[in-house]
Amino acid sequence: AQSVTQLGSHVSVSEGALVLLRCNYSSSVPPYLFWYVQYPNQGLQLLLKYTTGATLVKGINGFEAEFKKSETSFHLTKPSAHMSDAAEYFCAVSEPRSSYKLIFGSGTRLLVRP
Amino acid sequence: EPEVTQTPSHQVTQMGQEVILRCVPISNHLYFYWYRQILGQKVEFLVSFYNNEISEKSEIFDDQFSVERPDGSNFTLKIRSTKLEDSAMYFCASRGDNNEQFFGPGTRLTVL
Numbered sequence: 001a002q003s004v005t006q007l008g009s010h011v012s013v014s015e016g017a018l019v020l021l022r023c024n025y026s027s028s029v030p031p032y033l034f035w036y037v038q039y040p041n042q043g044l045q046l047l048l049k050y051t052t053g054a055t056l057v058k059g060i061n062g063f064e065a066e067f068k069k070s071e072t073s074f075h076l077t078k079p080s081a082h083m084s085d086a087a088e089y090f091c092a093v094s095e096p097r098s099s100y101k102l103i104f105g106s107g108t109r110l111l112v113r114p
Numbered sequence: 115e116p117e118v119t120q121t122p123s124h125q126v127t128q129m130g131q132e133v134i135l136r137c138v139p140i141s142n143h144l145y146f147y148w149y150r151q152i153l154g155q156k157v158e159f160l161v162s163f164y165n166n167e168i169s170e171k172s173e174i175f176d177d178q179f180s181v182e183r184p185d186g187s188n189f190t191l192k193i194r195s196t197k198l199e200d201s202a203m204y205f206c207a208s209r210g211d212n213n214e215q216f217f218g219p220g221t222r223l224t225v226l
Contacts, residue, residue, distance in 0.1 A: 032213055043205060044157070044217040051213055090157060099162040099170040100213055101147065106156040 002027050002093050006105035014113045019063075019078040021108045023091030026072060033074040034092040034102065035065055044090065050074065061085070086112045116140045118218035120206050126224045130195050135221045137189045137206030143216075145209040146189045148181065150174070150202040151220075157205065163189065196225045 007022040025031060032051045036044040048059025055067040065076045074091060088109050092102040119138045127133050139146050148160040161171045163181055180192045189208075193200055203222050207215040 036217075043219040046214060046216070049214060092157075094213070099164070100145065100209060100215075101159045101162050101170055102149070102157075102207075102215060103159065104157040 002031065002095060002098070002103045004091050004093050004103055004105035006089075006091050006108050008108055009106065010109045010111065012111040012113060013081045015083055016080050019076070019081045019085065019110065021076040021089050021091075021110065023065075023074045023076065023105060024072050025074065025091070025093045027093055027095060029095055029097065030069075031093045031095055032100070033065075033067060034094070035059065035063070035074075035076050036090045036092060036104075038088045038090065038107075040087075047076070047089075081110075081112050083112050083114065086110055116216075118206055118208055118216050120204075120218035120221050122221060123219065124222045124224070126226065127196055129198060129225055133193050133196055133223065135191045135193075135204050135206075135223070137191070137208075137218055138187055139189055139206065139208030140210070140216055141187070143208035143210045145169075146181075146183070147207040147209070147215060148191045149205045149207065149217075151205065152202045160191075160204075193223075196223075198225050201225045 003026045005024045034049045035047040050067045058064045063078045088107045090107045091105040094100045121136045146163040151157045161175045162169045178194045203220045205220045206218045209215045
């Protein structure tokens, strides 16, 4: 069965510092991987996705993530945090054989200190 | 830019009552989903829908739940007899051919 683990329910960084949000997954077939962001009282917005091809994917707002099959990881990074990055971030996995439903991790709340 | 819309934004109901949550997916999408997020918890898959039938459902999606695409544009989730534990944010999503799901803003359901 698919599952997603996000290490750290809360991550706090200073403005301008590197952001690293960790995501590990389990899947019996090559998965599709996603990062979504949720701002307070809003829906989910896609940051980036990996389906096939280049393992380093770039998304919106300066975020990127690297698919590492050997480590079953898809960590999200941003070189320099901005106050507006404060939000909840969800990693998700889907498989073609399962209607492409998304299985989400438990989320990481990013706090950005001035 | 096309978007998924959901109504109402907030629904308050009494335990045991029926509720219908409505979604308008992106017009050329063919795959539709409902998810829910209980306050402070992760987003959970409920059901997927394609070609006018359920393609997959989770354990949460029991006989109290049903989905329908009544008129080719709306996609609805019905909860027949609401329970306190149904209180959550319900998200609709639709998908085109690029495997990317677009989410609506959600309906907050409060069961009293």
